[in-house]
Amino acid sequence: MDVILIFEGDTAELLQTRHDQGRVAWPVTRRASIKDVVESLGLPHTEVHSLLVQGQEVGFNHILEPGQEVRVRGPIRPVDLSQPSLLRPGLPSAASPGRDFAPGFLVDENVAKLAMLLRLLGHDAAYDRTWEDSLIAETAQAQGRVVLTRDKALLKRARITHGRLIRSALPRDQLLEVAGLYGLAPLGAPFTRCLRCNTLLEPVDKAAVLHRLEPRTKKYYTEFFRCPGCDRIYWPGSHHGFMAGFLEELKLG
Ligand SMILES: [Zn+2]
Incomplete structure (x- = not known):
């Protein structure tokens, strides 16, 4: 039978x-x-x-x-990643200013742009294009991260407990797919995380970074943030305009 x-x-x-x-x-x-x-x-x-x-x-x-x-x-949306089930443990929260719980993600190379989009929303999205599948699985397990990928074989690895096989092809749709699945809202966006290296940003005095600013930035902006990871400086300039428009379009902001 x-x-x-x-x-x-x-x-x-x-x-x-x-x-x-x-x-x-x-x-x-x-x-x-x-x-x-x-x-x-x-x-x-x-x-x-x-x-x-x-x-x-x-x-x-x-x-x-x-x-x-x-x-x-399959999933009942939104999936609460902090809650354990018979199939998998609950996940620890990533560092998330102002929130009790925010998931940490690990983004695979085949959906790389998702990493930057998630960071734009303030989410912890680890990404390193040099990582092999075995290291991705090991890191996801050790750090309690959700693996986002279009690679079925990667998600069949036993060490990966939480993941999503991304169905959408376009980065914007992929972000909506992930946001809808896990009920993500922007965290402290737009100046929470470094887009380049995922580190939490810190406010910095204008005087301390003055020598690194273009004349126009010096003239028009007063609020600055610095990445302790890679030393990149952020301010509410053109980047902010892009961000606001992007969030408006996604209806997440
Ligand atoms: Zn950085």
Whole structure:
């Protein structure tokens, strides 16, 4: 007798096997956990947000038995990343001025622009294009970060507990996808994080940076921020105009 797996919500679109509206019959030919079977059908475990066997919620290690009916559910938006479930632990908060909880992200090279967009909103988004998959997985686990990528194989790594297979192609749509999934609002935007290196910015006296400013910036601006990580200086100049327009367009600001 087969196991019947029913893939609900946005999980069915990831199946790499023949299915009838998300319904798959899996012949039990070996001892296998739900996680094994779901991933062998094409779905990284990170895309699964709850599993029901005969109506009972179970964890990834549940061993499938002939005749069982399994419901594989995607996310219910917004996902609260601080809360543990049967499938994964809750995440610690990233440094987030003025907030009790804000997730930390780790952005893969194939969605690199997302890192800057998340930082624009004030979110902690680690990104380093030199990182191999194994280092991404290790860092995500060690620092409790959500991996954002378009690479299914990366999200099948066991060390990655939280992640999102980004469906949208354009950076702007990708940001909306992530913001909608995790209920993200701009944090202390626009001057929370360094766009270049992700470090939290600090206010700095104009006098201390005066020698580094262009004449026009010197004349028109009084408020400045400095990145302790890479020493870049920020002020409410052209960058702010871009930011305000961008947020308005996204309806997040
Ligand atoms: Zn910096």
